[in-house]
Amino acid sequence: MASNLLKIHPSDNVIVALRDIPTGDIAEWNGESYLLPYGVSSKHKFVTEDIETGGAIIMYGVLVGRAKQPIKRGEPITTFNLKHDSQDYSTANRKPYSYTQPDISRWQGRTFNGYHREDGRVGTYNYWLVLPLVFCENRNVLIMKDAFERELGYAQTDMYRGQVAEFLKAYQSGDMSRMQNLGGFTEPTREQQVKSRPFPNVDGIKFLTHEGGCGGTRTDANTLCALFAAYAVHPNVAGITVLSLGCQNSELKTLEDEIKKRDPNFNKPFYAFEHQKGTEYSLVSGAIKSTFLGLTEMNKQFREPAPLSKLSVGLKCGGSDGFSGISANPVLGHLSDIVVGLGGQTLLAEFPELNGVEQELLNRCVTEEKAAKFEKLMRDYAGKAEAVGSAFAFNPSPGNIKDGLITDAIKSAGAAKKGGNAYITDVLNYTERATEAGLALVCTPGNDVEATTGQTAAGANIILFTTGLGTPTGNPICPVAKVATNTILANRMPDVIDFDCGPVVDGTQSLEENADHLLEYVIKVASGELTKAQQLGQDDFIPWKRGVSL
Structure with missing residues (x-):
């Protein structure tokens, strides 16, 4: 593909410019020459033949649009001369299909090191999941996030705190010129960003927030539960903590039912807490305790070789x-x-x-x-x-x-x-x-x-x-x-x-x-x-x- 041009499919009537081509240049492809009356920018296309209004533009061997006005040979296609169009489709019009599988011999026997789950799937990472069933609990999820990530070394934003501290120091000292000139901070290395972690086999605790769970349609609430269930059974998740308000449309039972649909033998640690049963403190501190104890067990899991079929x-x-x-x-x-x-x-x-x-x-x-x-x-x-x-x-x-x-x-x-x-x-x-x-x-x-x-x-x-x-x-x-x-x-x-x-x-x-x-x-x-x-x-x-x- 070292040429400045590319015709992707033999039946295409457009050619792709791989480099900027100036106005008036003559582009050559497979023995054909095209005078370009207008410049063609890199990644854009010009037509290989005169196209009348309504004429088809073919790329990748399929219909991709129709001309809104005549397009002369060598002219680029644009939003001004081309409109979207595509081939109709139908299951009734299916045709036989076959393909040749690429050579996979060099990859047979290769493995990756992952976390093997009881359902036979293999996780590429080992995460604990904390999620709210309704947006009312977003704040409490974020409180847990701040506490866990800072204390267990998973925080990703500490690299910017030093910059804010320097600006604050200059502001409080009244040195406005120093504050204006602050900059050029050195980006920390990965090792500097990551603190020592007490749970080396826990790749992270992930805290989800969202704007749903109530106030919308019941369909949306049920879909949200289905989505969370899919995440709960995911091979990269080892345990789940759920915060519920108690009265929302996305009910805890719906989540539990959706989990069972996907994995009838589901047995990962699953801790659910309802806010309306007590104070915020009892909710959050109870969730923290159960989650922390779950992490101690999760940390006993190790990566082991798995075939690429996983x-x-x-x-x-x-x-x-x-x-x-x-x-x-x-x-x-x-x-x-x-x-x-x-x-x-x-x-x-x-x-x-x-x-x-x-x-x-x-x-x-x-x-x-x-x-x-x-x-x-x-x-x-x-x-x-x-x-x-x-x-x-x-x-x-x-x-x-x-x-x-x-x-x-x-x-x-x-x-x-x-x-x-x-x-x-x-x-x-x-x-x-x-x-x-x-x-x-x-x-x-x-x-x-x-x-x-x-x-x-x-x-x-x-x-x-x-x-x-x-x-x-x-x-x-x-x-x-x-x-x-x-x-x-x-x-x-x-x-x-x-x-x-x-x-x-x-x-x-x-x-x-x-x-x-x-x-x-x-x-x-x-x-x-x-x-x-x-x-x-x-x-x-x-x-x-x-x-x-x-």
């Missing part, structure tokens, strides 16, 4: 750019095919970003039943969006468009590359747990945190998150590794980006070579090497209320 890898993208569907997403797709070939799970989410490739995914479903479930979920979701005056077509953000993702179908066709080529063995609604080996489709919004929250609920024990523009997104209990589509981003945000797929664009590594390097990194993270989001304490958690979120 990996459950979430596949996510956000802050996408024009290279996402060329470098990082296909790299994840190749990695996904390897993990699936080894007997593991991969989870492809973000249903609004599968708009335009539905038929291909329907073809890949292993059964008619799975295909029908996917079609129903997609049509129901799209219908709700259209009912409130929105649509999947409105999905690309200003940043996406600026970087070449002109229509949702272009964005979606590139986003779907994260799912590789394997058969789709399962289709999961939001909060449903993945129980089958292979590639599963997980119904979530495209919204970064709502999607990672949902992928974790499905059982992902590591999430690979591709980005071309940069995002700090993380998750409380599942490590989220940020994968850059380009080296410029990786160098600009080294405290956020974990892995660079830029060598694929530069032509210094093949897609397969880059995917091999990424899988080596995944094994390290699954064995306890912290992602950048974990180092920063980026514990993002947003429940989806099943309304319209793109």
Whole structure:
């Protein structure tokens, strides 16, 4: 891919510029020359033939839009001359599908060091979970968070307290000029940030907060309980403390019932406390005591080798750019095919970003039943969006468009590359747990945190998150590794980006070579090497209320 141009699929009538091309240049691809009447920015596309109004634009081999006005050969596609369009789809129109599994011989016998759970799953981390059943208890959860994290060495924000103290000292001394000139603080090392921890086998205590549980619909309250149940049975969670007010819609019994649905033999430590039975002090101090005693038992658990078939890898993208569907997403797709070939799970989410490739995914479903479930979920979701005056077509953000993702179908066709080529063995609604080996489709919004929250609920024990523009997104209990589509981003945000797929664009590594390097990194993270989001304490958690979120 060392050329300045790339035509992704033989049937495409657009070519991608991998570098800025100035006005008047002649671009050459496979013996064809194209005079460019306008400059084409890196990551953007120009057409290979004259397109009449209403004419189809094909990219990744699929329909991604139609011309709003005539587009001359060599002209770039823009929001002014192109509108979204995509192929219709139907389970009834499924066609036979087959693919060739990549060579997995070098990975057979490889292991990662994880926490083995009684249900047969393996955690990549060992967390205790503290959660409120209703927003009324957020404050008490945060009180517990402050006490536990500071005393047990898990606090992530102490690195900034010294700066505030210096500013305060200068202010109190009346030295305003010194206060104005303060700066240039040295960023502490990881070792300086992490205090000595009395529980070395406890990777963290995670405190969730949210704005739900009451005042909304009963459906939302029940969905919240289902989400919490999915987190409780997650292999990265060893014990749970629950704070309840007592009168909210998200009832404790509903949570307990949802846990039993997912794991009838659930036997992790589970401590629940109701605020309306006494004072705040009795609530919080009782929860602290039980949680602390639970940590002492949890600390007796150790990492042990596990086969790569115990990996459950979430596949996510956000802050996408024009290279996402060329470098990082296909790299994840190749990695996904390897993990699936080894007997593991991969989870492809973000249903609004599968708009335009539905038929291909329907073809890949292993059964008619799975295909029908996917079609129903997609049509129901799209219908709700259209009912409130929105649509999947409105999905690309200003940043996406600026970087070449002109229509949702272009964005979606590139986003779907994260799912590789394997058969789709399962289709999961939001909060449903993945129980089958292979590639599963997980119904979530495209919204970064709502999607990672949902992928974790499905059982992902590591999430690979591709980005071309940069995002700090993380998750409380599942490590989220940020994968850059380009080296410029990786160098600009080294405290956020974990892995660079830029060598694929530069032509210094093949897609397969880059995917091999990424899988080596995944094994390290699954064995306890912290992602950048974990180092920063980026514990993002947003429940989806099943309304319209793109």
